[in-house]
Amino acid sequence: MTTDTDAHLPNPLSGPEAPRQRISRQSTTEAMMIAARWPDASPRLVLSLTAQLVGGRRYAEAYRTFDELATEQPDRPLFLAVAASFQARLPGQLDEAVGKLDAAVAAEPGLPHYFRGVTLAELPLEAGRTEDAVADMEFVLALRDRFPLGLRRAVFRALARAYDQLGRTEDAAAARRKAGLDTQPGLPPFITDFWVTDQDGAHFAPPGLHELAAGIFAAQGLGFGDIGFIVTDTSLVVIDAGSTNEQARAALRKMREISALPVSHVILTHGHFDHIGGLDALREPGTEVIAQTGFTTEVEAQNQAFIPWRRFLPAGADHRHHVVPDRLISEPETMTVGGVELRLLPAHGGETDDALLIHLPGRDIVFVGDIVMPYLGAPFIAEGSAEGLLDTLKLIEDLEPALLVHGHPPLTANFTVAALAGLRPALEDLYQVIRGDIAAGRTVFDMLGRNHLPDVLRTCPDAGQHHPASPAPAHQLLAARRAQRRPRFPDGVGRRTGTAHQGGSSTSTRTRSKTCSTGTICP
Template identity: 25%
Template sequence: MERSSKRMDCCLALAVLLAAFFNVPQTHAQQPQVSITELAPGLFVHVGAIALMTRENEGAIANIGFVVGNDAVAVVDTGGSVREGRELLAAIRARTDKPIRYVINTHGHPDHVFGNAAFLGKGTAFVGHKNLPQALAARGPFYLDAFRKIMGDGLIDDVRIVPPTLLVEGSLRLDLGGRTLVLQAWPAAHSDSDLSVLDETTKTLFAGDLVFLDHIPVMDGSVRGWLRIMDDLAKQPAERVVPGHGPVSQWPTALAGERRYLETLAADVRTLIKRGAPIGVAADTAAASERSRWQLFDDYNARNATAAFSEIEWE
């Protein structure tokens, strides 16, 4: 119980730190529009900016998309604001009038779920990891308060914390009519509620934040758990991956940079712990050799190192 309490305290502290990173001067929004690319027949993706969530970008920093089957549509993540969610909905309706049967959330972070309310009241089932309802209940109010300060009332007033009604434990197959999506729930890695989505027809994997490219990986779950699932994740029968952040890439070679970063982070932290170094030294120095390889390194590496230190010191 003591370890669980310390981990919860650490998670809250990291969330506060995350919000601090996002706390930028607020000016008038630029009204970005969601640009959609058809990667393969019936599979559409918006590649988000590699940036922090701000009022200017309306939180549109995550990769989101949708898949169209013969009978229905499934959405994979909805973006960082209801405005972005509505733009995604409009993009869907510009291409098909088929019912949106599922909204799948790959995990519970704001840049992936704050657009959910745009899809309420349409007979749509919300789908997520079995741990996602608890994660949203525990953190949702904090997320709303923190991002209201960052993004302003106009973008946050419409946001609703929408828990999934269809929970995934292990794997689940969703039929869109002649097109099957395979959902896989993962142990704690990037977060404690990570879900991947494989479109069997095009062999495209929506990995959520289990995969980062260019954007430094962000750890909110377990560095050891993330490394443990790497081999199983690489075995997903895909040819391309839509990461949570960064460009669409070939699979599984897209995992190489992330694996190297996490291995370096864990090894550096273990070395520092063995030397008796304090957590502040880990925050300043762990994985420093990776700085030139990642965007937003200075925004996230310190919190990654702090979380890894708090986890690994229990070994």
């Protein structure tokens, strides 16, 4: 393929590359660029960093970064493919970039196909690579379960362009619809799992009912929050109630295709509107609703709060609810329903003080609600606790589960058992750094400027892939805010002493720090 000396792909955001002088730091991007150089950096981290750099139009900087990584780690063809996808947008570098993309695909089928396909799809038909672009994108779709869901939007967008050039008009129109571009073709590229409309509200995933383990189901993508189902010998136990009655009815309809058993219990992991809004649709005669003792206080605080972004919910839906549980849990309890043992464990974790974990010891599964979120508490409500998050992560670790079921699809997919095992000591490290900064009188801006990355993440790639939870600008800020407004305790830095429950006993909590051995995930 021969092009003129200034040939390059257009900027997909219809603007020049961002100037090098910026008005503020992009701390998350900086942290991810450091983490990408660590051993065994996960593909998910690489993709997240790529999206950050594309969004910032930092093509030359991105090319330099990934080109260096490709040179340093020639056994990672993904780095070569990403570098070439950015190089293709630089003047006079298109031919060389396409050659590198071909080399990356030959070395490692998989994600390099995606980067080559979306790049080739932007070339004119005369370049002779449009059929190759279609083949790459169809390859990705044929193996869609092996690729991050959000990439499909970009795949269908690239297919639409390639099909148009090949005169396949109907195929192009179908691809645009699947990319979400049928009504707004001029939108910039979106590479994301979630979708939102005024009518339907926000959704994290395509709608569906997924069997996560034998007899354990999650209704995802029907609303903002997930609804879990546990199938017992005699009934269904439902975990959380979703955002609206319409969502809950849709989830129950899907579940009824599998089981006609009655709903005996609805257990609420916490009181946020996206987990309680569909309760009326799930109640049947004899259904018992269970929540933690702090539930009522949490719901009242939420009802009084202003929610600035209304599209969490469908048009016309209200975030305010009046829910009265039948039973409140203040201490660990064990119940058996239809031969299935459930342990109800109250926690004061991460997002809210009314968290309730549901542990199925016979199946090594824990429903954890939203105890792990990118923010400590919803960003528009005064709630959440760094201390509670650390204590709850320790509680979960002590349960030794095989599967964690969260309240939203990205949390279940990302914050796995392996990830939390590395994330907890990393956050403990960060917490101690913030405590020291507060004791030294440093400002929040100083703390953010540090952009501290715990060393433990280097050898825990499952934990190191997450942002912003691990690179943690948000956690640094929120930990600082909470610590600054807490009263001083005897240790002088504001961490409260509490109890973390395991089984039927209580053990005092304390600050702990733990590191990973080389080549292992933190046990």
